Amino acid sequence: MRLFLLAILALLLAAPAAQAIAPSEMLRDPVLEARARDLGKELRCPKCQNQSLDDSEAGIAVDLRRIVRERLVAGDTDVQVKAYLTARYGDFVLLKPPMKSTTWALWFGPLAVILLGGVVIWRSARRNKARLAEMGDDGLDDDMQDDNPLNTDGEWESAKR
Amino acid sequence: MKRLPYLLPLAVFACIAVYLWIGLGNDPRNLPSALLDKPSPQFDLPPLEGRARLDGKQEALPLATRHLATGKPMLVNFFASWCGPCQVEHPILNQMATTHGVTIHGINYKDDPARALAFLGRLGDTYDRVGRDLDGRVAIEFGVYGIPETFVIDGQGRVQYRHPGPISPDVAQNTILPLLESLK
Numbered sequence: 001m002r003l004f005l006l007a008i009l010a011l012l013l014a015a016p017a018a019q020a021i022a023p024s025e026m027l028r029d030p031v032l033e034a035r036a037r038d039l040g041k042e043l044r045c046p047k048c049q050n051q052s053l054d055d056s057e058a059g060i061a062v063d064l065r066r067i068v069r070e071r072l073v074a075g076d077t078d079v080q081v082k083a084y085l086t087a088r089y090g091d092f093v094l095l096k097p098p099m100k101s102t103t104w105a106l107w108f109g110p111l112a113v114i115l116l117g118g119v120v121i122w123r124s125a126r127r128n129k130a131r132l133a134e135m136g137d138d139g140l141d142d143d144m145q146d147d148n149p150l151n152t153d154g155e156w157e158s159a160k161r
Numbered sequence: 162m163k164r165l166p167y168l169l170p171l172a173v174f175a176c177i178a179v180y181l182w183i184g185l186g187n188d189p190r191n192l193p194s195a196l197l198d199k200p201s202p203q204f205d206l207p208p209l210e211g212r213a214r215l216d217g218k219q220e221a222l223p224l225a226t227r228h229l230a231t232g233k234p235m236l237v238n239f240f241a242s243w244c245g246p247c248q249v250e251h252p253i254l255n256q257m258a259t260t261h262g263v264t265i266h267g268i269n270y271k272d273d274p275a276r277a278l279a280f281l282g283r284l285g286d287t288y289d290r291v292g293r294d295l296d297g298r299v300a301i302e303f304g305v306y307g308i309p310e311t312f313v314i315d316g317q318g319r320v321q322y323r324h325p326g327p328i329s330p331d332v333a334q335n336t337i338l339p340l341l342e343s344l345k
Binding site: 046047 | 166189190192193194195196202271296297298300301302303304305306307
């Protein structure tokens with residue numbers, strides 16, 4: 001039993017190391033290879049769209065990994081490598097979308113929604129407070145005694161206004 | 162009017178639901194080419210020798226960038242004998258070439274020449290020029306995701322449209338042929 005658990009633990013520990021990159025693809029220079037790995041994580045495999053270049057075994061991913069390494073060996077900076085790929089495959093190859101005017105909604109949209117929600121909550125809280133203070137005068141809302149027969153929907157707010 | 166705050170979340174939900182619903186129907190491969198309106202990439206490919214073209218011409222001509230800017234719009238089609246969907250779309254390519262007079266250049270992607278010839282012999286060879294892209298490098302220059310993929314090139318040799326996946330009769334009739342017509 002203990003051996004079994006150990007085996008499972010070993011498998012779990014080994015899992016993150018599992019990658020699609022074959023040893024033959026790797027560069028001998030460890031610094032360049034490390035840069036290639038970092039780039040491979042940030043680039044999308046165009047074929048299997050939710051995998052990064054490094055995670056994919058698709059033929060096109062293998063080809064693109066080779067090109068990334070070729071460019072690095074040729075002396076390209078990381079930015080130049082990405083530019084090389086986006087010139088051919090568009091911004092879509094970048095797993096993290098770039099910040100530009102067409103993607104502002106993407107980057108700042110969630111923040112705007114949170115701010116908007118905050119404003120709505122703040123305003124309704126203030127209104128509730130004012131209403132409570134108003135009711136506090138005699139404990140009864142005057143409008144509640146309005147016996148207009150048209151107010152049959154039982155809604156407190158609609159009766160009040 | 163006071164009921165509006167209660168309806169607002171419902172309205173927001175409806176908006177999101179509609180957009181997600183539309184999104185479900187989108188093909189994630191269907192992205193515009195990064196080369197749109199730009200000159201087609203530089204390449205020079207060796208020919209596929211020994212073709213038996215349907216129009217009887219025998220020469221085996223190479224395919225290079227200079228052959229794409231001829232003043233006439235054309236198609237560049239990436240194919241391979243090992244690719245199933247290529248087989249499905251091939252009769253439609255043939256039909257565009259024979260009945261509509263469309264010039265179609267083929268790029269034979271990572272393929273064995275003998276198998277490529279057998280593929281074309283079986284399905285009919287209506288390509289104008291066929292270049293052999295043995296290591297798939299030219300496909301990457303074009304930003305090909307996976308074959309089959311077809312590009313519409315205008316008379317100046319600029320990329321005007323990218324169609325990923327097999328061309329259906331509907332796409333040929335309603336998208337590609339009208340586009341070629343408008344580029345003439």
